[in-house]
Amino acid sequence: MHIAAVLKRKGSAIIAARPDDPVAAVARTLAQHRIGAVLIMGDDGTPVGILSERDIVRAVAADGAQALERPAADLMTRDLVTGRPSDTVSQIMVVMTERRIRHLPIVENDQLVGVVSIGDVVKARLDDAELEVESLRGYVAGMG
Numbered sequence: 001m002h003i004a005a006v007l008k009r010k011g012s013a014i015i016a017a018r019p020d021d022p023v024a025a026v027a028r029t030l031a032q033h034r035i036g037a038v039l040i041m042g043d044d045g046t047p048v049g050i051l052s053e054r055d056i057v058r059a060v061a062a063d064g065a066q067a068l069e070r071p072a073a074d075l076m077t078r079d080l081v082t083g084r085p086s087d088t089v090s091q092i093m094v095v096m097t098e099r100r101i102r103h104l105p106i107v108e109n110d111q112l113v114g115v116v117s118i119g120d121v122v123k124a125r126l127d128d129a130e131l132e133v134e135s136l137r138g139y140v141a142g143m144g
Contacts, residue, residue: 010120020072022053022070022072036053036054036103039058040073048076049077055076073139074113081099081104084106103115
């Protein structure tokens with residue numbers, strides 16, 4: 001299965017914030033949408049970073065409540081790892097595991113087309129496995 005199919009199934013809505021948004025506002029966005037990370041978008045509409053719940057928790061642990069007043073740009077990860085719609089779910093799982101990331105922006109022709117989470121990828125793999133089991137059951141039942 002390709003990531004394009006995962007995006008088609010889950011939708012390609014992108015929840016984003018701006019680099020100058022206060023971390024507290026980003027945290028509210030995360031909670032409101034029940035997601036683990038948001039892309040931080042520049043003025044030109046391209047992603048300049050990603051800010052996750054983990055980033056926020058680490059900052060609060062280190063700096064206390066003042067971390068929530070800082071701009072998102074201070075805490076975001078700037079070195080974005082991206083995938084392509086043509087990548088397979090297996091390829092994306094390898095990237096996420098090796099790079100220890102849970103959210104991956106998907107880019108096609110230099111345009112952001114969606115974001116997949118580790119949960120999206122695992123669900124796709126489970127769905128594939130379930131389909132394979134059902135196909136094998138049908139094959140075995142047809143032999144008898």
